[in-house]
Amino acid sequence: MKNCRTRNYKTQMEAAKKGIVTPEMETVADKENMDISRLMELVACGQVAIPANINHKSLSPEGVGTGLKTKINVNLGVSGDCRDYTMEMQKVDMALKFGAEAIMDLSNYGKTNTFRRQLLEKSTAMIGTVPMYDAIGYLEKDLMEITPQDFMRVVRAHAEEGVDFMTIHAGINRRAVEAFRRSGRKMNIVSRGGSLLFAWMEMTGNENPFFEFYDDVLEILREYDVTISLGDALRPGCISDSTDAGQIGELIELGHLTKRAWEKDVQVIVEGPGHMALNEIAANMALQKRLCHNAPFYVLGPLVTDIAPGYDHITSAIGGAIAAASGADFLCYVTPAEHLRLPDINDVREGIVASKIAAHAADIAKGIPNARDIDDRMAEARNDVDWDRMFDLAIDGEKARDYFESMPPEDKHTCSMCGKMCAMRTTKMILEGKKVELYAAQ
Incomplete structure (x- = not known):
């Protein structure tokens, strides 16, 4: 060594x-x-990726994959309907405050490179992008006018700026499209990048440029040590479409592309579903690991029901916890605003916390060394009714303190729900040989 x-x-x-x-x-x-x-x-062997672009100088590196703690990603970025970069930078601050290991800039309007450079200068978290989103604004061309060489220019620009990992939808080739067409989905293609590539392929009659010129993509990524995050363009957008021929057909292609990247010494993360019923999640994680040779797996959710708009951070956290406990390595957060609008700063906070809970719960379940230590310390603090220590240990200590102080108890060694009937207080007094008197205390 x-x-x-x-x-x-x-x-x-x-x-x-x-x-x-x-x-x-x-x-x-x-x-x-x-x-x-x-x-x-x-x-x-590719089971762990360390996304670390040589030009991202502020990065505190993280590993994603086998035997490591489950990592979370925070999506942000401007759109044509919401162009407030100041608010997006506040979201960055929120993500860093709560310890998100990755931030993806999904900006899809105008010249985004100024914001991205500021993000890279500031962020200790790894930064990801989807060059397909940025292509139209960066190139100032309509979709049909963009050439394969144009797409490569955008990939190179993001790599030069310092992006640590890029979502590249290389798996939606003509074979995968045929499987998608046969599947008869309720929701067709719900991936933004995937739908744009599908449209480009259909309008031009050409093969997916990221598939056709995959070796060129890998050469660019290798030059700057950018990890390729193989995008799941055909991920299911509702539970009815999960585990269908389109999704699995693309996954087979991603497994092949994974090996090709490793042959060029390019690190790989594979992206996965999506929306999926609870009983399908574990099998899908095992299938991905098998077909993609144990490459790190990055999942959006999965959301376990389709009927909870406004609460999809919860449906995602349920699915994410099961997915990570079953082998997924990297969770993309989902906010309460999912399917409804661009998230605001409060949505981002709720999404991050929900995803952190799911990741931590999964780490305990799969026996990550020392994962449960903080839970044991919380149990001790609760037994001692030590509120300050509880708040320090909590994932969101500020919210916990706000709740406690909004309705303070008469006795600081209890809370306003149980008061003198606090189980911790009662048991401790008896074990210390003291008498518990409740009626007199009313």
Whole structure:
């Protein structure tokens, strides 16, 4: 094993294959309390990705994949109907405050590179983008006028700016489209990038440029050590469409593209559903791991029911917890505004917390070392009725404190729900040999 401070490798995967310990590997091993040799083995075989663009100088690297804590991603960015970059930067602050490991800039209006550069300068979290979203604004061309070379220009621009991972919808090729057409879906294509590529393919009569020129994409990503996040253009948009021929057909293509990327030493994350009934989630996680050779799996939800607009952070957290406990490595948050509008700062907070809860619950379930330690400390604080310690340990301590202080109890060693009948108080007094007198205390 070599420890190398001069970079004689292109990507984290290449370094791992050569037995070189990178500074990014050292950081991740320390965060995960994992032996560096074991981490390097997982990076070398593709089961762990460390997205770390050579130009993202403020990054605090994170690992995504086998044996590591479940990571969460926060989506943000401007749209044509909401162009307030100041609010988007407030969302960035919120994401960093709550410890989100990744932020995806999904801006799809105007010249987005100024915001993205500010984001990269500020963010210690890894940054992801979807170049397909940015193509029309960046190139100032309508969809049908964009050439495959134009798409490559956008990919290179994002890589040069410092983006750590990019969603590339390379799997929606002509074979996958045929399977989609046969499936007879209720909701067709719900991926924004996937629908744009499908439209481009149909209007031009050409193959998906990200599939046809996949080697060119990989060369760009390898140059800057950008991780490819293979987008699921045919993910289900309702539970009726889950696990259909379109979704699985594309997943087979993504497995093939995963191996091709690894051959070029480009790290891979594979994206997954979507909307899916509870009883299908575990099987889908196992299927992805099998078809995509245990590459890290990144899921949006899955949302386990379609009838909860305004509460989809909850439907997503339910599905996300099951997915991560069953093998998913990376959860994309969903806010209460999903399916309704661009989320505001409060929506972002609710989405982050729900996703953090799901990720942490899954880490406990799959036995991530030390994951349960903080829960044990919370149990001790509750037993001692130590409110300040409880608030410090809580995922959202500010909200917990606000709730407690909004209706304060007479006795600080209780809360306003139980008062003198607090079970902790009663049991502790009896164990200490004291008498419990409730009526006199009323």
